[in-house]
Amino acid sequence: MAMMPVTDSMFLLGESREHPLHVGGLQLFQRPEGAGPDFVGNLHRELLSEVDIRSLFRRRPRGIGTVGPLAWANDDDIDLEYHVRLSALPAPGQVRQLLELVSRLHGSLLDRHRPLWEAHLIDGLSENRFAVYTKVHHALVDGVSALRLLQKSLSEDPDERDMRPPWSPRMRTDAAAPPRGREGPPLSGIANAFGAVRDVISLAPAVVRYANQVFQEQSATLPFEAPKSMFNVPITGARRFAAQGWPMDRIRAVGVAAGATVNDVMLAMCAGALREYMIELGALPDKPLVAAVPISLRSDSDGEAGGNAVGLILCTLATDVEDPVDRLTAISESMRRGKQFYSGMSQLQITALSAIPFAPLAVALVPGAQKLTPPAFNLLISNVPGPKRPLYWNGARMEGVYPVSIPYEGQALNITVTSYDGSLEFGLTGCRRTVPHLQRLLTHLETSLAAMEKELV
Template identity: 70%
Template sequence: MQLFELPPGADPSYVGSVHKALIESGDLRPLFRRRPRGPVNSVGQWVWTNDDLLDLEYHVRLSALPSPGRVRELLELVSRLHGSLLDRHRPLWESHLIEGLQGGRFAVYTKVHHALLDGVSALRLMREALSEDSAERDMPPPWASAPRTDATGRRADGDPLAGLVSAARALRDVVGLGPAVVKYLNQAFAEQAATLPFEAPRSMFNVPITGARRFAAQGWPLDRIRAVGEAADCTVNDVMLAMCAGALREYMGELGALPDKPLVAAVPISLRPEGTSSGATPSG
């Protein structure tokens, strides 16, 4: 979720006009046209196929906050949006423009399936869509791009063999992950930092859950987080995980629900070999 200030002199219809301009542009990069296709004629693998009838108005939506338009109302709306599954029959992404926020602001909430785009690549695309020059307001959205073509000038995403190629890439990538996984596990066990699955103690969290989600936000100065990381010789991610763990422990302690054994959390990590670019184009 991103917060933006309205430009000086913007009228009440500003966000609506931005939304209209976004959905009128049919210029999408192939990545955002991809949707999953079942394992039919694809060697048993799910593969990416292209949605040539993509309805941009479905993926880019306009919402308005109820009065008084506080951050509280914004987080309640985003919680509802976050709790709904992405439609598996369409490309796995949505972007919501949200107007009516107090303080002359509006918000953009974007949801993308991790199979389509990882965090590093998503941040790169969002950064490319923004400008530090407040006078430059004609920046393309993250999903906009010229159609990709091959050496003959034909659209590369129109290749009828794309499904088989995607399946082959999937198999290649799965095989290639082997050494990276083994290296990670060996390192984890050597440092006695790994806890096997199913060893987590019973707690208030490891119970059946529904699809409902709660979106909350809190901010800290990034310079302060980086300073802590430098002092402790660790990364920003390490600092954030430690902050989350400390807050969780305090919360459970206040409720008298702190288990005797440590909790176990799953944290996504990159298994790309060193030196491999984290491109925005998924394979498989």
């Protein structure tokens, strides 16, 4: 039995029927040339034949006394037929029907008596395509580690056929490996402990710096400056999902012309889309919306480790600004200040300070708290870097990969994007009741990008 880090256990402790806390992904594949009608069915049978499962995908939560799930237990008798499922759309299935199915699948809770993941192969799509939807509890992985696992299960070679799924390693390496954090000679553990103590001691000046910024300097976007909005209300467990990709060349060209990063332009696309969407509904606040933008604290040496390692920057979306270029400038400057604030801090310090604006999400689970506490931010917008080249799964070309993320209580909309093969792939996940006509945001994203191109490119 292994104890969970606090950053992982909070995703289990805070979960309820109205608040599923798993992350997901939708991949769209083109069948290889000459593939027969049983191609997807055969893939499913092959997946069920895999008996070597990574330890990460054998973990199920275990309670300690009456406290709740604070430890991991290994499931040595995993039922793959439960976890790996085959579905089909009425042929010829359209993308709209696929997104409706993913919306329903994403709204159901994972079974805590089993390892916390599912994979769904979805057949019947038009144009000789099929899809894979996976969901894994956020206590097991964050978006970066999930994408890394996916990438390692695919190949750049379209002729390679011995590709295993993310939950099955090529070799039995993880079973014999020591638990993470115990590798290396004994002295390395002592050094790590001293490093952690040093970080905790130096956290106090960082908190003082944070407070000074809140009350005096006002030099960055700060918690509780966000206005109340249509997204900052109680939510249900039902989900709506919409997805689309945009050419990276278009986004990069705007960034070069404006002296902004790709991430800045992505945020400006979201800001413009949200502005138009809320104007349509008569719900645009006078004050600008504030986005929480996660930043990965993982390094390349982290490999395939699970768990969570993220910090948080609060960024104005300047939705009160009509001009798209001025809006982009404000967003770019806000992100620059946020990154500068964390400069020189350790991972522990960044994680600790990032927890401050997340505190209202925990408070929001208390009935009636939404009316008493202002939102620390209005929505989460994440950007997870993905593969730069086309990838294949047993000969099937992956055409798109779309993140399916988590709306929180008081945070009815989540926007997560990832890059893939020259495209920026947007995944929009919202509370089905609270965020009406979610797919309209896709149209507004295109309008927002085109408006910036018109003035800059």
